[in-house]
Amino acid sequence: MTTVIVGGGIIGAAAAYFLAERRETNVLVLERAQLGSGTTKGGLGGIRHQFVDELDVRLSRLAMSFWRVFDDITGARHDFHQRGYLFIANTDGGLEQLRASMPLYEKVGVNVEMVGRVSVAELVRGMRVDDVVGGRFGAEDGYGDPPQALAGFAAFAQLAGVQIKERTNVREIMRSGDRVTGVRTDDDEIAADRVLLATGCWTAPLAATAGVAVPIWPYRRSIMESQPIPQLSRAPMVIEWESGFHFRPKGNAVRFAMPNLTTDGGIEKGPPGPPSAYPGDYVPLDVPASLEPWVRARAAWRHPLFADVQIRSSWSCYYEMTPDDHPIVGPVPGVEGLFIAAGFSGHGFMHAPAIAQLVVEQMLDGRTRALDISDLSLERFQTGRRPFTATVL
Ligand SMILES: Cc1cc2nc3c(=O)[nH]c(=O)nc-3n(C[C@H](O)[C@H](O)[C@H](O)COP(=O)(O)OP(=O)(O)OC[C@H]3O[C@@H](n4cnc5c(N)ncnc54)[C@H](O)[C@@H]3O)c2cc1C
Structure with a gap:
């Protein structure tokens, strides 16, 4: 065969x-x-x-x-770390949305817990939490390369x-x-x-x-990488539930991911709907100029270590969407x-x-x-x- x-x-x-x-x-x-x-x-x-x-x-x-045994099985090196995913909510409605999936995690047997503001602050030292009403933390989550x-x-x-x-x-x-x-x-x-x-x-x-x-069909999304910020090199993935802004350490640097922005400055977390024909338009893969100021402002708001963040590199790629x-x-x-x-x-x-x-x-x-x-x-x-x-x- x-x-x-x-x-x-x-x-x-x-x-x-x-x-x-x-x-x-x-x-x-x-x-x-x-x-x-x-x-x-x-x-x-x-x-x-x-x-x-x-x-x-x-x-x-x-x-x-x-993923846990990838290196042993393949004999290759993979920069994999099980440091968790921390979702944070700014609103009571957002927190309820996060809570709604808890019975599912319990049913499947995954270690996920709702966390209060104090625990959020402990999970990412120095992070701004006065606008956070709570969060959800999955200790078994992580990231790789x-x-x-x-x-x-x-x-x-x-x-x-x-x-x-x-x-x-x-x-x-x-x-x-x-x-x-x-x-x-x-x-x-x-x-x-x-x-x-x-x-x-x-x-x-x-x-x-x-x-x-x-x-x-293709849908452009972007990532930006900061200068070294070693204080955050062991942080979990942090996701702002309402804005869609998220970040994780990559070595000593931090990588930021963000929603797209509409022409009037609004947030677009996903495509408005399927295209009229497939595959849909391949928009150019340049990083939209409006994204960096938005990321710098969101980052600076979220953590004092990002107050003067430098974006050392950025790129866009296509999500491969289905309806x-x-x-x-x-x-x-x-x-x-x-x-x-x-x-x-x-x-x-x-x-x-x-x-x-x-x-x-x-x-x-x-x-x-x-x-x-x-x-x-x-x-x-x-x-x-x-x-x-x-x-x-
Ligand atoms: C900004 C961004 C952030 C993301 N973050 C995450 C994340 O945190 N976690 C996660 O799990 N996923 C994430 N993803 C999604 C993830 O990267 C993709 O789902 C995954 O890489 C898809 O892999 P693939 O092999 O299906 O597609 P691809 O990597 O696109 O591979 C398809 C390959 O097919 C080749 N090809 C296409 N047509 C032909 C042809 N006719 N002949 C020969 N070759 C062809 C292409 O050249 C390409 O190399 C993210 C994606 C983006 C863009």
Whole structure:
């Protein structure tokens, strides 16, 4: 059997790892640029259990059990730290929204607690809390380094015999009747029994070449990195619930993530709605000029250590959105041998080991064993089923 994975982001690399780990031979990863050059290179690396849908929490648990032992299993180094996620609320309404998911965490057995202002201040020393009514802290959450993790997955897979071809653009998915038969690149035709589309926000146009409609579109988001602020180097991820502003340490520096701003200066945490056609517009990936003053002001308000913060670098990348902010994972109905794992809507890094393990189970065994992910099937958009609550962080 020949398996082609299209896309060398964290999902494609993790899928290659799990195929290698299952001793699958004849596996080929095709990446049109370089490994990690898509959304994966731009992510913040956050890993949290604090979702509102049960499947997401369970995916996080499965993924976290892997992230904890990533270095031992892959033999690679990953800058992973389980330092927690701290959500803080400025309003009673915000605090109630945070509290609403607590029964879910208790049900799944994840260590998350509501915390008062005093505990918030203890969790991040010196942080301004006089405007904070309370928060929610997940001690099992943390953060990692997406490009490092990707490199670890890819190296393991390659050493086990997976072929990785960069600078190889896949133009078309080939099918014969209701079966996939391979892919056509700019230079070649490659026959394959199984094709996995791990092509992030670029999945819709490629899937369309096989006659498959996939509702995934790109949405620009940005990150900024500060000068070294070593006093915060062990801080948890901190998220302002109402504004969407969040930050985490990265080495000695701090990385800030923020919502987009509308032309009238309002906050836009996610896209206003799906585009009228897919994939939607690829707006340029420059960092909007309005963001830095907003970030500097929010940061300075939140912590005195950010009073004169310097933004040393900044970048934008595309979130890979779907209409319900959940990925599309699994076999494509009606096209035997074709699989998708894409559209992670801002949380594809954290779930990568879980999703890759599960989609590989679907490919090799015809069903998943570790967790039922049938709700993530493309079928939900074909039939109008809506199993999830849409949320963007
Ligand atoms: C600002 C920002 C912050 C984020 N923060 C977090 C976070 O804290 N935690 C988290 O879990 N996630 C976060 N994410 C989301 C996360 O980074 C993504 O969900 C994840 O990287 C998606 O990985 P992927 O492999 O699906 O896609 P990608 O990394 O985009 O990989 C897809 C690859 O496919 C290749 N490709 C596309 N079309 C073709 C083709 N036709 N032929 C060959 N190759 C092709 C592309 O070149 C690309 O390399 C964030 C994202 C952004 C933008």
